[in-house]
Amino acid sequence: MDLYINDMITASRTRPVLSGVRRTAPIERQSLADAVAERLREQILNGDLHEGEQLRQDAIAKQFEVSRIPVREALLLLEAEGLITTVANRGAVVSALSPEEIEELFDIRAVLECHALRLAMPNMANEDFAQAEKVLKEYELALDKNADVATWGELNWRFHSALYAPANRPALMALMKVLNNNCDRYTRLHLAITRNLHRAGKAHRAILNVCKTRNVEKATEELHRHITEAGQYLKEFIRKRREEHTQAAHK
Amino acid sequence: MDLYINDMITASRTRPVLSGVRRTAPIERQSLADAVAERLREQILNGDLHEGEQLRQDAIAKQFEVSRIPVREALLLLEAEGLITTVANRGAVVSALSPEEIEELFDIRAVLECHALRLAMPNMANEDFAQAEKVLKEYELALDKNADVATWGELNWRFHSALYAPANRPALMALMKVLNNNCDRYTRLHLAITRNLHRAGKAHRAILNVCKTRNVEKATEELHRHITEAGQYLKEFIRKRREEHTQAAHK
């Protein structure tokens, strides 16, 4: 699979944050390519486009009523993010990560996010804890409401990023976000089937509690376990699922 | 700045490594976009295009005698890699990383590469040491010959990647390569001015020697210092350089 540095930076594509005190928000203008990419990304993360599915330039262009040029550019963006894979003259398919790649991605995430947490913890103020707490409450509320997996993915990242925000490392944060997108797709897939959403909620609360004690070692250990356990679980989950599918294909 | 996941994967764009034993190499066919991107990337890494320099689509298209479409797609790739930055309707410029971003990048590199080394060391065989040794010799030879900085950058990465290869982590490797590209540009800039190329050579030899003792802790410590020291040095170097330039602009 592929990961691009600029996806890290291309987090920047998601619009610079409003700076200064201008009263009237600048009119949000997106290039068509960005808009198309956003829609497709959502569809992929939601699983509306399942892995391995072909992405026809023409079809997408018609669907969104644009020409193929912005579609092509959108596909390049998504490829840089690792969400799709293209073969010359044969078009793009939604990336299907091998179990090994999934494990690798979660492993990278664990390393980077623990590093981020380590940097963040000395800077954590009460308001940071409050922020994380707030997101966690939202998450639990969403659970009760049986919200969709998209909401879950969003809140999951918001919780994690809230922990890392005090580190004040924009590039690192952007990189972690891209990696998260690639992992979340599988997590969501898993959750959509097993529906055991409470597990992550409990793990998150545990992590937050350790952070509050300001014990860096224990906190990073907890976080590391949270991420790698998810990785191992998903690796196995996907491996079995693929096995079944190939068997089904062979009979 | 921006880093894209797919750049990690897009390392894949730099052609999948020959797998298997096919005798006749597959005919190399690159899309124009890939070819343009490759040329531009080289120019940026070499410093032929200095940071902040505008990249006009028309000019590039004329230079390579292609239309603007493949140029645009090449620019998207480079943006994903973090080498350029684009603003809507105003085109692209060669990314100028702030001293803080440089520090951040080197820091991320240190974390990931130490992790990779940690994974690699248990798998290191004599042939791996020999391979690293060989690259190191080439490096030292290039020093004597007063080779250009491009050669230096190439050999630098080849040495580092030789150390991490036994870890057998393709995604991690690809990500590290993209990060390296973003850092190397500044390292080369620095070397092109100060010409003290021997320092890195000595550091590399020291790292390799520790690896041979199979002491994981010491090896990662050595590597970590090697990378973060370079980062600190360059951060200061770029900071001072920028200061001078802004002063020059004000008088």
Added chain:
DNA sequence: ACTTTGGATATTGTATACAGTTATCCTCGA
């Protein structure tokens, strides 16, 4: 002098058109 406004020019963004490549399917022969 300084600011503002209008428009000419340059540049990017998108659509349409065409060329090249790959996949599909049909026919023909064994």
Added chain:
DNA sequence: TCGAGGATAACTGTATACAATATCCAAAGT
């Protein structure tokens, strides 16, 4: 029935043309 070969269709890759947007400069107003 099966496989080889080739025409056809489908799709991607690139070029050209046009539209939208930004930049620059000069002229008018304060």
